[in-house]
Amino acid sequence: xxxxxxxxxxxxxxxxxxxxxxxxxxxxxxxxxxxxxxxxxxxxxxxxxxxxxxxxxxxxxxxxxxxxxxxxxxxxxxxxxxxxxxxxxxxxxxxxxxxxxxxxxxxxxxxxxxxxxxxxxxxxxxxxxxxxxxxxxxxxxxxxxxxxxxxxxxxxxxxxxxxxxxxxxxxxxxxxxxxxxxxxxxxxxxxxxxxxxxxxxxxxxxxxxxxxxxxxxxxxxxxxxxxxxxxxxxxxxxxxxxxxxxxxxxxxxxxxxxxxxxxxxxxxxxxxxxxxxxxxxxxxxxxxxxxxxxxxxxxxxxxxxxxxxxxxxxxxxxxxxxxxxxxxxxxxxxx
Amino acid sequence: xxxxxxxxxxxxxxxxxxxxxxxxxxxxxxxxxxxxxxxxxxxxxxxxxxxxxxxxxxxxxxxxxxxxxxxxxxxxxxxxxxxxxxxxxxxxxxxxxxxxxxxxxxxxxxxxxxxxxxxxxxxxxxxxxxxxxxxxxxxxxxxxxxxxxxxxxxxxxxxxxxxxxxxxxxxxxxxxxxxxxxxxxxxxxxxxxxxxxxxxxxxxxxxxxxxxxxxxxxxxxxxxxxxxxxxxxxxxxxxxxxxxxxxxxxxxxxxxxxxxxxxxxxxxxxxxxxxxxxxxxxxxxxxxxxxxxxxxxxxxxxxxxxxxxxxxxxxxxxxxxxxxxxxxxxxxxxx
Numbered sequence: 001x002x003x004x005x006x007x008x009x010x011x012x013x014x015x016x017x018x019x020x021x022x023x024x025x026x027x028x029x030x031x032x033x034x035x036x037x038x039x040x041x042x043x044x045x046x047x048x049x050x051x052x053x054x055x056x057x058x059x060x061x062x063x064x065x066x067x068x069x070x071x072x073x074x075x076x077x078x079x080x081x082x083x084x085x086x087x088x089x090x091x092x093x094x095x096x097x098x099x100x101x102x103x104x105x106x107x108x109x110x111x112x113x114x115x116x117x118x119x120x121x122x123x124x125x126x127x128x129x130x131x132x133x134x135x136x137x138x139x140x141x142x143x144x145x146x147x148x149x150x151x152x153x154x155x156x157x158x159x160x161x162x163x164x165x166x167x168x169x170x171x172x173x174x175x176x177x178x179x180x181x182x183x184x185x186x187x188x189x190x191x192x193x194x195x196x197x198x199x200x201x202x203x204x205x206x207x208x209x210x211x212x213x214x215x216x217x218x219x220x221x222x223x224x225x226x227x228x229x230x231x232x233x234x235x236x237x238x239x240x241x242x243x244x245x246x247x248x249x250x251x252x253x254x255x256x257x258x259x260x261x262x263x264x265x266x267x268x269x270x271x272x273x274x275x276x277x278x279x280x281x282x283x284x285x286x287x288x289x290x291x292x293x294x295x296x297x298x299x300x301x302x303x304x305x306x307x308x309x310x311x312x313x314x315x316x317x318x319x320x321x322x323x324x325x326x327x328x329x330x331x332x333x334x335x
Numbered sequence: 336x337x338x339x340x341x342x343x344x345x346x347x348x349x350x351x352x353x354x355x356x357x358x359x360x361x362x363x364x365x366x367x368x369x370x371x372x373x374x375x376x377x378x379x380x381x382x383x384x385x386x387x388x389x390x391x392x393x394x395x396x397x398x399x400x401x402x403x404x405x406x407x408x409x410x411x412x413x414x415x416x417x418x419x420x421x422x423x424x425x426x427x428x429x430x431x432x433x434x435x436x437x438x439x440x441x442x443x444x445x446x447x448x449x450x451x452x453x454x455x456x457x458x459x460x461x462x463x464x465x466x467x468x469x470x471x472x473x474x475x476x477x478x479x480x481x482x483x484x485x486x487x488x489x490x491x492x493x494x495x496x497x498x499x500x501x502x503x504x505x506x507x508x509x510x511x512x513x514x515x516x517x518x519x520x521x522x523x524x525x526x527x528x529x530x531x532x533x534x535x536x537x538x539x540x541x542x543x544x545x546x547x548x549x550x551x552x553x554x555x556x557x558x559x560x561x562x563x564x565x566x567x568x569x570x571x572x573x574x575x576x577x578x579x580x581x582x583x584x585x586x587x588x589x590x591x592x593x594x595x596x597x598x599x600x601x602x603x604x605x606x607x608x609x610x611x612x613x614x615x616x617x618x619x620x621x622x623x624x625x626x627x628x629x630x631x632x633x634x635x636x637x638x639x640x641x642x643x644x645x646x647x648x649x650x651x652x653x654x655x656x657x658x659x660x661x662x663x664x665x666x667x668x669x670x
Contacts, residue, residue, distance in 0.1 A: 021447070024461070032462075041462035073443055073450035077459055079468030083418055105443055107477060108408055109507035112356070115408035124412055126359070127367075127376035133414030142442060144479040145505050146512035170480050172444035177481030177557070178550065181518045215513065215550065222512070 001137055001163040002239070002261055003232045005099050006286060008066030013335055014326050015281070017101060018061060018318075019265070019293025020054050020089060021071035026298040027053045028311035047081035050074075053314075054089045057297055058096055060315035061322045067099040067137075069263075069291050090136055100136045101263065105167060107142030107149045117156035121164075138163040140241060140263070143219050147226070154226050154238055163230075163237035163261075166223050168253060169216040171243025171266025179216040216249065220256045227260055235261050235287070244277055244290065251279035254287065262288040267325070268295025274328035285335035296321045336472055336498040337574070337596055338567045340434050341621060343401030348670055349661050350616070352436060353396060353653075354600070354628025355389050355424060356406035361633040362388045363646035382416035385409075388649075389424045392632055393431055395650035396657045402434040402472075404598075404626050425471055436598065437471035440502065442484045452491035456499075473498045475576060475598070478554050482561070489561050489573055498565075498572035498596075501558050503588060504551040506578025506601025514551040551584065555591045562595055570596050570622070579612060579625065586614035589622065597623040602660070603630025609663035620670035631656045 009015050024032065024046060032049045039045040058068065068089075075086035090100050106116040118124050120139045123132050141153050141164045153164045169179050220240065227238030236259045242250050244266035254262065262280050267273075267290045280288040299305040299321035300314035309317035344350050359367065362384050370384040393403065403424075410421035425435050441451040453459050455474045458467050476488050476499045488499045504514055555575065562573030574596035577585050589597065597615050602608075602625045615623040634640040634656035635649035644652035664670075 023446075023450075036462055041464035043459075043461060043466055043468060046459070046461045071443075071447055071450075073441070073447045073454070076454040077450040077468065078461075079454060079466065080415065080419055080422055082454070082468070084415055087415055105477075106408070106440070108406075108440055109505060109510075111358075112406055112408045115358075115406075115412040119408070119411040119414060119417070124378075124381070126378060126381045126413075127371055129376035131378055131414065133378060133412065133417070142440075142477050142479055144477055144502060144513060145507055146509035146514070148507050148509040149505075167479060170444060170484075172480055172483050174481035174483040175444075178479060178553065179481070181550065181553065183516045183518055183550075184547070212519070215516065215518075218513065218516065 001157070001161050002235045002237045005067060005138075005163070005261070005289070006235065008099055009286070009289065009335075012064060012066050013330060014065055015285070015289050015333065015335055016065060016322070016325055016329060017067040017069045017263070017289050017291045018057070018065055018296050018322065019069045019071060019103070019291045020057070020297065021074045021293040022050045022053050022297060023074060024049065026294070026301065028300070028314050030311065043078050043081040046078040047085035050078070050082065051085040051088050053297075054085075055092055056315040057318045058093055058098070060319040061296075062096045062098060064319070064322050064326065065098065067101055067289065068093050069101040069103050069293075071103045071293065087134060090134060094135070099138070101138040101140070101165070102134065102136035103140050105140050105142045107145050109145055110148045110152060113149050114152035114156065117153045121153070121162040122156040122160050136162070138165060138239075140165045140167065142167050143222065147222065150222075150226055154230065157237055158230055163239060165239040165241050165261075165263040166219065166226070168219045168223060168240040169242045169246055169249050171245045175243065175246075179214065181215045182212045183215055183218060184212060216253070217256060220253050223257055223260050231259060235259055239263055241265065242280065244280075247276040247279050250277070254280055254282070264288050264290045268292040274332040277329060278332050281333045285333050290329055292325055296325065336492070336496050337570045337572045340402060340473075340498070340596070340624070341570065343434055344621070344624065344670075347399060347401050348665060349400055350620070350624050350668065350670055351400060351657070351660055351664060352402040352404045352598070352624050352626045353392070353400055353631050353657065354404045354406060354438070354626045355392070355632065356409045356628040357385045357388050357632060358409060359384065361629070361636065363635070363649050365646065378413050378416040381413040382420035385413070385417065386420040386423050388632075389420075390427055391650040392653045393428055393433070395654040396631075397431045397433060399654070399657050399661065400433065402436055402624065403428050404436040404438050404628075406438040406628065422469060425469060429470070434473070435471045436473040436475070436500070437469065438475050440475050440477050442477035442480050444480055445483045445487060448484050449487035449491065452488045456488070456497040457491040457495050471497070473500060475500045475502065477502050478557065482557065485557075485561055489565065492572055493565055498574060500574040500576050500596075500598040501554065501561070503554045503558060503575040504577045504581055504584050506580045510578065510581075515549045517547045518550055518553060519547060551588070552591060555588050558592055558595050566594060570594055574598055576600065577615065579615075582611040582614050585612070589615055589617070599623050599625045603627040609667040612664060613667050616668045620668050625664055627660055631660065
């Protein structure tokens with residue numbers, strides 16, 4: 001799947017992804033009113049308003065972008081009707097030819113992680129009939145439970161030509177509380193490195209026992225391990241999430257994980273800028289894809305776009321914001 | 336909410352929770368056949384079979400247990416119809432007076448974690464009408480993103496009299512890959528301890544900089560911080576997950592987190608036994624609640640129950656397994 005993402009990035013000359021993370025407060029009143037007129041003040045109305053909002057933004061930006069990243073939390077917030085909007089959004093984006101990165105940050109133990117992977121990336125059988133329940137192309141995965149929480153995602157991705165992005169260093173202010181903690185080498189850790197990862201095993205085991213590295217760097221080492229059997233050309237289907245808000249960490253991790261595509265959240269609303277992002281990319285202009293959510297989908301409510309676009313032109317504001325983001329990033333990274 | 340859980344545990348003399356984690360392979364053929372007859376080979380049939388299976392087990396065990404723990408992965412696996420079964424399961428368990436621990440292991444950055452918390456524990460507004468979308472009583476939370484990923488769950492729980500269990504040390508074999516890593520003190524970590532946590536700030540800052548502790552213990556310290564303003568009597572609404580498969584860690588963490596209720600997965604099918612669990616409890620017989628999933632809901636397929644119960648008596652096998660588990664645990668911990 002990573003080669004399809006790279007192909008789309010190169011064709012559209014846009015290493016960017018639009019985060020479809022709608023809150024009702026971002027949705028123009030006339031869309032909300034229409035949904036409430038149809039469904040009353042119900043969760044169904046919220047779901048319909050969310051989908052109509054997404055659809056308009058996708059219609060206005062699909063020729064510019066390779067991918068979208070719906071954030072499952074914003075849909076789960078509205079229960080089953082919210083999740084119906086999530087599924088409709090994925091299907092609509094596929095219909096428009098976009099790659100869908102499901103930002104679900106799931107992670108559990110073995111067979112339970114497999115169930116998540118089946119549902120979001122893979123297939124399930126009922127009787128003799130097969131279904132792809134959510135059918136995203138990539139999913140984000142939380143590594144806290146270790147290899148047997150992540151490997152089922154790797155395996156399901158491999159079986160269905162999908163990919164994952166593992167959280168390594170997140171964009172939020174307190175991401176350092178645990179992720180930046182300095183760790184000792186392999187001391188006290190059973191079962192490292194994981195078996196079947198011969199490519200990187202030497203790299204890990206050659207380290208002195210008293211080497212200190214932050215936790216995120218150990219996770220990055222594991223991303224290399226997990227991804228070593230999912231290579232397609234220069235990159236692996238197993239990528240990593242590294243926040244735009246920590247460019248010095250991005251620079252380091254770019255070198256630590258040479259084969260991992262980096263999904264970079266935190267651009268725009270969270271403070272990251274194009275010039276800070278060069279370090280996340282390789283010299284070929286590839287290796288990273290930058291997400292913006294609120295900065296694009298709520299552009300009509302924010303300077304400088306709100307002076308030009310009213311609520312009836314929110315999708316055009318999103319298009320303008322995508323064009324500006326694309327310019328900011330491609331001029332910095334030289335794609 | 337924690338005082339309601341404790342009250343239910345004491346009334347039923349059962350510090351146990353039944354994990355409603357159904358896989359289709361555990362569901363008797365006659366239930367599956369009936370669902371397929373009604374809905375064809377569809378995801379709706381899977382959802383209906385899952386709900387009917389859960390309902391029979393709840394009916395057969397509700398007088399014995401204080402709580403259930405549905406695992407969201409097993410429902411997401413079947414897409415929207417699976418999640419409809421998840422919601423119906425929560426509602427049915429509430430109707431039967433059971434406390435519902437949503438094993439969702441969510442965790443994201445600030446406003447996104449808030450959206451998850453709203454959806455699973457809290458309320459949302461559409462127009463002027465309020466809804467509790469999933470309305471669980473507790474949710475499990477992944478701490479990898481740090482305080483601003485967890486605090487929204489703490490705040491929403493507080494506002495709606497709900498609770499959370501933060502993953503500290505999980506029950507799976509590779510949980511140690513990251514969670515057991517030995518860490519240095521506060522070195523290199525910005526923003527520790529979190530503000531507003533005066534009760535425990537002294538405890539954290541008095542530590543020597545070169546003290547080594549495993550990651551799970553730092554997370555445990557943070558559980559104390561996060562829970563310090565959610566106390567009800569001896570315990571906090573902010574609890575912790577510590578796997579039954581690591582009793583020596585349970586013994587240590589019981590002391591590190593004196594106010595945190597511990598949710599203990601990994602009993603039974605994953606290998607934990609009642610006598611190993613004493614260390615997770617306080618001397619009053621409280622402080623922990625032990626989960627069994629497959630060991631209860633798939634009892635009819637396993638020794639010794641499969642010799643007595645056929646697929647038409649699967650729920651009675653679950654009841655017998657609950658009685659055996661209750662005996663095993665209460666005799667060890669003395670509730």
